[in-house]
Amino acid sequence: MQQHDETRLKIPKPLGVVAFLSLFLLGMVGYGMTGQAGTLAGKGVAVITLHEVADGIKNPAVVAPADLEAMVVAARKAGYNFISLQEFHAYMEGKGQVPPRAVLLTFDDGYRGVYLKGHPVLVAHKCPAVMFPVTKWYSPYPRPEMSLPHLTAEDTLTMLNSGLWGFGGHTHDGHRFLPAGSQGRRVYFTTGQAWLAGEFRYETREEYLARVWADIQLMSLELRRLGIEPVDFAAPYGQMNEDLERLLLEAGYRYLYVEGYRLNYPGQHLIYRVDGGTTADQFLNALSIAFRNRGS
Structure with missing residues (x-):
């Protein structure tokens, strides 16, 4: 019995010679324009991923508030510029500019520590950021899985009203x-066809698509309820396949965030993100790698 498990990232095909020369010539023209540091597409944006902010927790997904502050200060001292989600959208649509060495700071999952401990740091330093919450976790009912506290709707409203946060x-x-079968094999919810033990079979592709589509609709409904336009989606574990990509685009999402150590340029809908680590040194190293692998 064959199991379909597509969890690959969709990587752009290499540029042909004509396309490469075209981009090179466009970049040279933009470099010479008065008052501009290159063309819009020539700058690129690094997108960085963090998760929780809390004191006293040793975990690769948890950043101490003092370390978050050190990240922001060190990045700015090194010449990086944090931009808002609105600025990122405008740039990606070819409607706005970004400063050199532009960085979009993002947080996954929607942990409440980001609001309680991280939000004050970002407000103090006027540093914009983006939150990607798991929308089911807004429910007031106890969660069956082990978890850290999640944002409330009130927290989200406060963050949005600060003018610093996008969602x-x-x-x-x-x-x-x-x-996904015997021996404890598992697949990602969003990219794999599950094993239906009660029926001793795998999901059909149609069942998989219907399940994921229903989840996308529930997510969009909850985001709209919170006053958020559902156009940005961060793939859990950074995993994307062609089916998930197509469903999200059909649902109106325009920016799909996946893993990838490279910059982002206008016209993309797959947005590559770099893990920011838990210290200022790791954060700067992640940025350095992204800007070396420009990927234009």
Whole structure:
């Protein structure tokens, strides 16, 4: 019995010679323009991923408030410029500029520590950021899985009203694995066909698509309820396949965030992100790698 498990990232094909020369010539023209540091496409934006902010927790996904502050200060001292989600959208649509060494700071999952401990740091330093919450976790009912406290609707409103935060989605109930047969094999909720033990078979492709589509609709509904336009989606675990990509685009999402150590340029809908680590040194190293691998 064959299991379909597509969890690959969609990587752009290499540029042909004509396309490469075209981009090179456009970049040279933009470089010579008075008052501009190159063309819009020539700058690129690094997108950085963090998760929780809390004191006293040793975990690769948890940043101490003091370390978050050190990240922001060190990045600016090194010449990086944090931009807002609105500025990022305008740039990606070819409607606005970004400063050199532009950085979009993002947080996944929607942990409340980001609001309680991280938000004050970002406000103090006037540093914009983006949150990608798992929307099911807004429910007031106890969660069956082990978890850290999640943002409330009130927290989200406060963050939005600060003018520093943008929001997207991180699935409704899809930040998890599903069983995929014997020996404990699992697949990502969003990219794999699950094993239906009660029926002794795998999901059909149609069942998989219907399940993921329903989750996307619930996520969009919750985001709209919070006053958020659902156009940004961060793929859990950075995983994307062609089916998930197509469903999200059909649902109106325009920016799909995946893993990838490279910069982002106008016209893309797959947005590559770099893990920011937990210290200022790791944060700067991640930025350095992204800007070396420009990927234009």
